Amino acid sequence: MWKKVYLTILSIITVGAIIIGSMIHFGGFRFGSWEFVGNEAYGSPFRTVLTEEKQELEAFEKVRITAEMSGVTLKTGDSYCIAARYDKNDEITYEIDDGMLKVNERKKRVFRFFPFFQNIRGGTITITVPKDKMLESIDLKLDMGSITITDLKMDKTKIQADMGSITAENCELGDASLETEMGSVKADRCGFTSLSAESEMGSIDINVNGSVQEMDLDLSTEMGSVTVDGEKVTKNFEQTGNGGKSIKAETEMGSIKIKSR
Numbered sequence: 001m002w003k004k005v006y007l008t009i010l011s012i013i014t015v016g017a018i019i020i021g022s023m024i025h026f027g028g029f030r031f032g033s034w035e036f037v038g039n040e041a042y043g044s045p046f047r048t049v050l051t052e053e054k055q056e057l058e059a060f061e062k063v064r065i066t067a068e069m070s071g072v073t074l075k076t077g078d079s080y081c082i083a084a085r086y087d088k089n090d091e092i093t094y095e096i097d098d099g100m101l102k103v104n105e106r107k108k109r110v111f112r113f114f115p116f117f118q119n120i121r122g123g124t125i126t127i128t129v130p131k132d133k134m135l136e137s138i139d140l141k142l143d144m145g146s147i148t149i150t151d152l153k154m155d156k157t158k159i160q161a162d163m164g165s166i167t168a169e170n171c172e173l174g175d176a177s178l179e180t181e182m183g184s185v186k187a188d189r190c191g192f193t194s195l196s197a198e199s200e201m202g203s204i205d206i207n208v209n210g211s212v213q214e215m216d217l218d219l220s221t222e223m224g225s226v227t228v229d230g231e232k233v234t235k236n237f238e239q240t241g242n243g244g245k246s247i248k249a250e251t252e253m254g255s256i257k258i259k260s261r
Contacts, residue, residue: 077128086123
């Protein structure tokens with residue numbers, strides 16, 4: 001009798017934890033005044049009112065962005081510029097200090113009691129750099145949101161996302177580190193000196209400029225497949241090349257694909 005009651009209660013608690021956890025991670029919900037997530041505020045009841053802002057900037061050589069709940073895009077454009085799309089509870093600050101553009105996005109702390117379920121939505125931050133401009137470095141760190149960089153040239157690239165995908169297209173990455181805990185990593189038509197790509201849960205897809213056969217490779221996955229130029233290899237694959245470039249790719253759950261253009 002008591003055993004059945006205990007198992008029923010345990011099942012209810014487990015199901016409730018799964019539902020709440022899913023809402024936190026994928027929908028960004030709160031219940032009443034209880035705070036379940038690391039972000040400090042949430043949107044308006046049932047919907048989020050977004051605004052847009054755009055600001056021309058003076059020249060910079062480095063970019064550092066930290067964000068709690070915003071997607072980030074870096075690309076070429078007509079000028080140095082920052083544009084943001086966000087809700088009224090976002091706080092986005094930026095400054096240029098000694099040639100470095102520093103951007104920070106966080107959620108303001110807001111207390112609401114009703115309605116009980118309230119939705120959190122992230123915004124977007126877009127940075128543009130004039131075409132053919134060479135940056136010294138970019139350093140991006142996101143809690144929840146995807147990162148896309150397109151047509152950029154950097155000496156050093158460091159990107160970290162706790163929950164979100166990372167995509168680099170037609171870029172010169174220099175010495176690069178692309179890391180996400182939950183999400184895919186994709187580098188398409190990118191040049192680099194060394195490239196480290198890591199995902200705890202997600203696929204890694206690298207389409208390089210040049211020949212993969214000439215590169216040092218260190219590839220590993222615990223659950224998934226590894227292919228090099230369309231040929232399936234072992235889950236822990238190493239190769240020594242003579243081209244002076246290297247790729248290290250690691251994922252716990254996901255496939256790895258490395259391909260020459």
